[in-house]
Amino acid sequence: MKEDRERAPLAEAVACYAAEQVTRFHMPGHKGGKGISAAAARIMGRRVFELDITGVEGMDDLLQPTGVIREAEQLLAQAYGAEASYFLINGTSSGMQALILSTCNPGDEIIVPRNMHKSMVSGVILSGARPVFVSPEVDPDFGIALGVTPEKIAAALAAHPQARAALLINPTYYGTTSDLTTIAAQVHGRGLPLLIDEAHGPHFYFHEGLPPGALTQGADAAAQGAHKILCSLTQSSWLHVKGGRIDRGRLQAVLAVLLSTSASYLFLAALDLARLQMVKEGRAILERTIELAERLRRGVRQLPGLTTFGAEYCGRPGVKGLDPTKVTVGVKGLGLTGQQVELYLRYRHRIQVELSDLYNVLFIVGPGNTAEDIDKLLAALAALVKDEAGRRERTELPPALPPAPRQILTPREAFFAPAESVPLAAARGRISTETVTCYPPGIPILCPGEEVTAEIIEHIEVMKSNGYRIQGPQDGGLTRLRVVKE
The missing domain is CATH 3.90.100.10 (Orn/Lys/Arg decarboxylase, C-terminal domain)
Known part of the structure; x- marks a missing residue:
């Protein structure tokens, strides 16, 4: 029912416990903020400590939920069209590790992109699986890794018929997406699950102007960072499962091994509220966010020496779609590195980018940004272009990667x-x-x-x-x- 979906049962339970002013003889030691230092109160505020509780009566157990956590996770699954969803308090990394450990035994092969995230590396190490690498496409102008093509996945599946799963990144850090519908059909044709690192894509499900979410394209599981674009706290994430190709009993057992037994209820409440915000206001919030990102993109295109890309980028190999809230700005036309531009913006204009590499700076436009933010950034970039006028030394492209080396050990x-x-x-x-x-x-x-x-x-x-x-x-x-x- 709509009334149920527009509740945050876990967050409400945490707030009620804090409002009761219970005399606390349980962890944590600050006892609702009563024991904190003056410096902690000044810098962090007392409210965060009042809400910092543990799994006491009425708060449920993250590793074996039967109460408010279970109810919150069920509402999360409804919001994303999943059959089961889980709160993660160890970041999206724990979700990726859990998926690998749930599908692979020591020695099993798993198809992964060569540009796999550190969490995938650690998941492969923990599981003892043997990775089968698939190379992503690389854009020669921006020098960034893109998605993986269906043709490469088909070749990997044919060459490795004993593989137990395929795991991909969608979207990439720079916002490009792969043709997951085609890839899911290929992977499922072999009877395997398709696992997705969707850390940067939890917002895809709430606006038609964004690429489709992995679960809507046939993925069997997706791990998401609810803090990267949405409004949860850093390190709080979600894991979604759909269909019968993932052993959920094994998955829950793995999560019980990986997740902390001292779950942060600040993280859990923030996750519950982030889901509620998207259910109630998601489309309107994202409509405004996309408009701001496109305004930034248009402004960058007016500045000589800077480049960016938008919807016209789609259709290239490895780029089925693009998340418009990720704005990549190429700076090599100024004769500068992305790292130099990051430092210029931070210390000359008090603007912090998401990341910088040799050629680019990446800006994430999110629900917390304003039109004034975009104007400030465009003014700073215009000042950068003016300061560097006449320099225009083109940065050389890197040499091609050497051939992939022989894998001797797992x-x-x-x-x-x-x-x-x-x-x-x-x-x-x-x-x-x-x-x-x-x-x-x-x-x-x-x-x-x-x-x-x-x-x-x-x-x-x-x-x-x-x-x-x-x-x-x-x-x-x-x-x-x-x-x-x-």
Whole structure:
């Protein structure tokens, strides 16, 4: 019923408990804020501590819900057209790990994109699965990884008939989406589940001007970050399941292993309220958000040296659709790096971007942004263009990635193997225990268990000398690499 959908039972229960002014002889130690310091009260406010409770009488149990948490999760499933939904208080990462552990046993193959998120790497390590990598498309102008094409998924399925699942990112960080309807039909044709990292797409289900959500295109499960675009708290996420290809009993058992036994009711209440906001006002909020994002896009196109893309980008290989709330601005026409532009905006104009890479800065326009925000940003970008007038040195494109190396061990085997740190030049022929990723395009050069080749070492040295950002290794400067000990 509409009246039920427009309630937030879990958040309401938390508020009622705080209003009762119960004398607390339970965790946490601050006892509803009575024990906090003056500095904590000044900086954080007392209300957050009043609402910071634990699983006391009437608050239910996240790992075995039967009361208000179960009711809130049922309302969440209704909102997203799922058959079962779960609150996550360890971020979307825990959802991705749970899906991998629920579908794969040690040694099983799972089809994953080469630009897989760290949570996928950790899920593969925890499960002992063997990843079958599929390369995403890469845009040559912006240097960003796009989606995976149905043709590549079909080839991976044919080459690996024993695979247990396929896992994809949709949308990408930059907002591009894949043809999930076609891919779901291919994966289901083999009797396998399609798992989606939908961390950046929980808003897709509430406005027709956005790409369709993964669950509406045949996905069997999707993990979402309710805080990335929507208005929940950081680290709070959702996991949705639909259909019978996911063993829900095993999934719930895995979640009980992964999730904290001390669930934050601040996170849980925020998740309940974020769902309620979308159900009641989602379309209107997103209509305004999309309009602001398009206003930013139009303004950027008027500034010489800056580039961006919109709906015209769709239809390229790996780009079925685009989330308009993600505005990627290419800056290489100014002769600057994205990192330089990020620092300029932060310290000259008090504007913080979502991310920067060598060529781009990414802006996420969300429900909390205003028309004044867009005007301020466009004015700052105009000042940047004026300050850099005449520079216009075009940044060189990165060299093509070397061939994917041979996988000798599974990521789990490499992770738990005795390891040692060696100079990068001495790592040739050794087995990496680390992931090495260069931005752009954000596709790993090395993953745990793979052989370090001469081509990979040469590529890394070229990227380092040209100032590209490298993530993953313990040695951030990548003069050394951790490899399996001989």
